[in-house]
Amino acid sequence: MYPELTGFNTKSVTLYCDSGIAPGMAVALRADGIGAIPASGEKFCGICTDVRGRYITAALTGYAEATYSGTAPTVGYNTLAGDGNGNVCLNDAGRELLIAGVDTSAKKITIIL
Secondary structure: OOOOOOOOOOEEEEEEEEEOOOOOOEEEEEEHHHEEEEOOOOOOEEEEEEEEEEEEEEEEEEEEEEEEOOOOOEEEEEEEEOOOOEEEOOOOOEEEEEEEEEEOOOEEEEEEE
8 A cells, every 4th residue: 555665664474374364464473383363352463464375474563554344443553453354453452553554445454563
């Protein structure tokens, strides 16, 4: 959504993962460094940026694009958590993150992690 932010302070990690994770989905860390879809209301550690077989790359800091569910976040600081399906959603139990852009038609947001 904002190519000028791509790569901004991005730090990523490669994780072995559960199946079903796709780029743009929230990622939680499980035992032994396994990436998984966060449960509903669970804080997430990053956003999946790439999938190669059973391995994913997840952005832990910097710019990322994520899919959201429920009410659209607004530009500015919002508290987000996983929704149990790989999306992020507004949730007071989550992480406060900076939202740089919102695309309501595609249900995507640009996050600075």
